[in-house]
Amino acid sequence: MKKITFCIVLFQLSLFAQDMDEMMNQFSEGNDFEVEATYKSTWLVLSQTNETQNAKDLNFWIAHRFGDIGGEFGGSSTLYGLDVATDLYIGFDYGITDHLTVGIGRSKYNETYNGLIKYKLLRQSDKMPVSVTLFDQLAWITREEFSNNEFNQESDRISNFFQAVITRKFSPGLSLMLSPGLLMRPDAQLLSAEDQNNLFALSMGGRLKLFKRISLLVDYTLVEGLGREANEELYNPLGIGIEFETGGHVFSLNFQNSQYIIANNFIPNTSKSWTDGGVRFGFAISRNFSLGKKKNN
C-alpha cells in the first residue's frame, strides 16, 4: 500500500515540476515559416531567380551590357568596351499578389519588347526542401527587316521562353539554383538552315553573401546544340557579378560573355567567349516602389 501511495504522490510531484521552458516549447511547436529572401532580386546575372515582387510593389529595372573588353573589338580603342553598348534593358515588374508577378520590358538588341509572367509555385519551408518558380517570357522583335521577307508574318518575330526555377537557400549566406528551360523560336529567327527551333537550356547558379549587403553572384547556362551550324561559333553564357543591396535599391556589377540581357536573346545568340576577350562589363540597377499597403490589420 505504501508503494501505491508513493506512486500517486510521485505522479503529483512530476506534474508540479513541469518546467516553464518545456511548456513554452510545447506552445511554440507547429510554427513553420516560409524561407524568404533566397535572392535579393528577380535576376541573378543573366538568369532569373525564384524571387517575384511582393503584392502591389512595382520594380523598375535597368540593365546595361558594354562591349568586349579584349580581343578584336576591345582594347584601348573602345576603352575596353565602355564605348559600346551591346544591349540595354528597361523593364517594369509588378506584383499582382505575393506569388504572381507580371512584367514588361524593352531591349536595345533587335528592339525587342518582352512580356513576362512569374509564379511562385512552391516555397521553401521546414516541410518543403526547395522553392520552385515558373517563369514564362514572350519576346517580340520590332526592328525593321534587315532583308525583304525576313519576317513574313508577325508571328515570325515572336519567341517564347519557359523555365522552372528550382532553388534552395542552404543558409542565410548561400543559395543555389538549377533551372531547366525551353526556348521556342520560329524559323525566321534561326541562325542557319540546320539550326533548331526548340532549344533546351539548363541554368545553374547561386548567391554567396560576402558581407551583410554584398553578395557574389554566379550563373552559367548550358545550351543544347551549341555545335549546331551557325554563322559564328556559339558559347554557353557565364555571368559573374557582385550585388549591393541598400534597402530598396539593388545594384549589380557584373562580367559576362553574353552580349544580351533577356533569355530569349542570350540563349540562342551568345557568340562571345570568356577565353578570347569576349567578356564584357555590365551593370543593373533596380528600384522598388511600394504602391499599396500590404495588409490592413
Add this chain to the structure above:
Amino acid sequence: MIFKNRYHIGILRISFLLKIFCACIILNASQSKAQFLQSKSGNITFFSEAPIENIEASSNSVIALINSENGEIAIKVFLRSFEFEKALMQEHFNENYVESDKYPSANFKGEIVDFKGLSKLQKKEFSIKGFLDLHGVKKERTVIAKLVELNNGNLQLQSNFKIACKDHDIKIPKILWKNIAEEIEVSLVIPLKPKEL
C-alpha cells in the same frame, strides 16, 4: 479505535487510498485551472519614429505563460510573425536587422517583483524583472506592466517599454539613421487564459 477483523482493516485501507487519490485529483484540477495563465495570441506592436519614415509592425501570435503561484513569467515571439506595412521593410527587418534565420524568436523570462498573488496586482502598475533575449544578446530588463480584467473575466497583461537597438547589437547603417530610430517603442497586450492540461 478497535478493528474487529481483517475485513474492516481492508475497507479502511482502500478508503484511505481513495482519499489520497481524490485529494490528488482535486489538487490537480485546482492546479491545472489556476496555476498557469497562458496565451498563444498575444499582440506585440513596435514603432520606430525617424525623420524620414515611421515604421510600425505587429505580431498577433505572441506566446506567454505566467505562473500564478510564484509570479514567474515567460514571453516568446517569433520575429517572422511581425507584419509590416511594406513587404520590403519586413524582409529587411528579418534579414538585415534581427537576422531571424539565426535568431528566430525573441524571448523574455523573468518574474513579477514582490509577487503576492495575482489578485493583489490588479488595477495598479507593477514591475517585471528578467532577461530579454533578442538577436542573440541577453539583457537584464525591468519593465512596468499592469493586469486588466476584461469583460469576459479573463486577465490581460499590458506593458509599454523601449528597446535600444545597440543594446542587442542590432546595427543600423549610418546612411539609414534618418529612416530607423535608435530606440524602438514596444507595446504589448496579452490576453491570458487559465492553462488547461
